[in-house]
Amino acid sequence: MRPEDFEFLSRMLKRRSGLTLNPDKVYLLESRLTPLARRRGLDGIDALVAELRRTNSETLAREITDAMTTNESFFFRDRTPFDIFERQVLPMLRQRRAAGKRVRIWCAACSTGQEPYSLAMILKNQEAQWRGWSIEIIGTDIARPVLKKAEAGLYSQFEVQRGLPIQMLMKYFTQVGDQWQLAPEIRSMVKFKEFNLLESFAPLGHFDVIYCRNVLIYFDQPTKKEVLERMRKIMPSDGVLFLGAAETVLGITDAFRPVRGQRGMYLPADAEETVVAAAGGA
Amino acid sequence: MKSCLVVDDSKVIRRVARRILEEMNFEIREAADGKDALESCSEKMPDVVLLDWNMPVMDGLEFLKRVRALPNVRQPIVVFCTTENDMSHIRQAMEAGADEYIMKPFDREIIEAKFSQVGLM
Ligand SMILES: C[S@@+](CC[C@H](N)C(=O)[O-])C[C@H]1O[C@@H](n2cnc3c(N)ncnc32)[C@H](O)[C@@H]1O
Numbered sequence: 001m002r003p004e005d006f007e008f009l010s011r012m013l014k015r016r017s018g019l020t021l022n023p024d025k026v027y028l029l030e031s032r033l034t035p036l037a038r039r040r041g042l043d044g045i046d047a048l049v050a051e052l053r054r055t056n057s058e059t060l061a062r063e064i065t066d067a068m069t070t071n072e073s074f075f076f077r078d079r080t081p082f083d084i085f086e087r088q089v090l091p092m093l094r095q096r097r098a099a100g101k102r103v104r105i106w107c108a109a110c111s112t113g114q115e116p117y118s119l120a121m122i123l124k125n126q127e128a129q130w131r132g133w134s135i136e137i138i139g140t141d142i143a144r145p146v147l148k149k150a151e152a153g154l155y156s157q158f159e160v161q162r163g164l165p166i167q168m169l170m171k172y173f174t175q176v177g178d179q180w181q182l183a184p185e186i187r188s189m190v191k192f193k194e195f196n197l198l199e200s201f202a203p204l205g206h207f208d209v210i211y212c213r214n215v216l217i218y219f220d221q222p223t224k225k226e227v228l229e230r231m232r233k234i235m236p237s238d239g240v241l242f243l244g245a246a247e248t249v250l251g252i253t254d255a256f257r258p259v260r261g262q263r264g265m266y267l268p269a270d271a272e273e274t275v276v277a278a279a280g281g282a
Numbered sequence: 283m284k285s286c287l288v289v290d291d292s293k294v295i296r297r298v299a300r301r302i303l304e305e306m307n308f309e310i311r312e313a314a315d316g317k318d319a320l321e322s323c324s325e326k327m328p329d330v331v332l333l334d335w336n337m338p339v340m341d342g343l344e345f346l347k348r349v350r351a352l353p354n355v356r357q358p359i360v361v362f363c364t365t366e367n368d369m370s371h372i373r374q375a376m377e378a379g380a381d382e383y384i385m386k387p388f389d390r391e392i393i394e395a396k397f398s399q400v401g402l403m
Binding site: 166 | 368395
């Protein structure tokens with residue numbers, strides 16, 4: 001691939017999705033965009049870039065951006081962030097939100113939906129304790145194809161065996177051909193929406209819990225910082241943030257602090273000591 | 283080191299499972315059917331059994347029922363690993379006392395996920 005084409009594509013990707021590509025990732029562009037070029041009847045990535053330069057097509061730019069996202073996800077990924085949700089976060093919210101009985105949860109880069117659906121299954125398992133509450137789970141992602149799959153709630157045999165306990169499969173899935181579909185009662189607990197993390201969070205409102213896992217790794221340092229600091233502004237000081245296993249706030253922003261002993265969990269830096277204690281980090 | 287008894291009538295599958303589990307630091311024994319597996323268990327009870335369903339002589343479900351009926355033994359964790367992939371088989375296995383259920387084909391990732399589910403890692 002020509003250096004000026006790499007430059008052109010990586011600049012576009014950075015601007016559209018925040019994706020930071022170093023020149024050693026040329027192979028990634030080639031392996032992901034060649035199939036896209038072929039589908040459009042072009043014979044490779046050079047022709048694809050030429051087409052993009054010539055037409056300046058928004059649709060094509062978007063397809064390229066989508067194709068360059070990494071969408072891997074699985075149910076109850078890394079387990080701990082979901083155990084903490086069940087054992088610390090939910091009891092804390094039940095107490096601290098008892099007056100308004102309203103909780104809003106955001107999965108900020110939800111890909112094919114396993115993350116918000118894992119939370120929904122945890123909540124469903126303790127449904128009786130939440131009668132009369134309004135609990136919203138919102139899953140957003142920049143890429144349309146993954147959102148479509150998330151909405152359908154259809155997963156392969158491979159996908160339902162990575163992280164999903166067999167009891168949950170028996171309880172909440174039905175077999176459809178060689179796929180497994182989540183029950184409507186779980187699907188209806190999650191709302192999916194297309195949303196780019198580089199844009200203003202204002203239309204989304206405020207959240208008590210944000211899962212922003214395995215997406216910041218693709219951004220450069222200033223973008224990570226900026227996204228995290230905007231997230232801080234849309235949560236109360238007793239809100240909770242979860243990042244992926246390879247991500248942290250340390251060295252990036254002081255808006256949040258890690259919680260000792262609770263891997264992946266972060267609280268606003270100004271959280272009261274009672275909240276920190278309730279979160280398990282006393 | 284935890285021990286795992288791999289029960290499958292296919293030598294190829296046993297070999298694949300052995301390779302994955304040895305890398306996960308399990309000590310492996312093998313059995314080719316349920317009866318063979320019961321004998322192995324009576325010699326030394328493994329920590330976990332990776333169990334195929336359809337096998338000659340004695341199938342996996344029968345083996346599971348007999349193991350669960352044994353008095354005064356330290357019961358092993360039992361993870362089914364079979365091509366039977368419909369809900370009624372899964373239910374039957376879980377009702378008979380299985381701890382987890384793998385639908386073939388499997389790979390290292392699935393074995394690791396399921397073993398960590400039942401607290402083995
Ligand atoms: C690896 S997945 C993470 C899925 C899930 N959170 C998890 O941890 O399993 C990363 C997702 O981030 C999405 N993404 C990348 N850039 C984004 C952006 N600027 N705004 C919103 N989503 C983005 C991708 O489309 C992809 O689905």
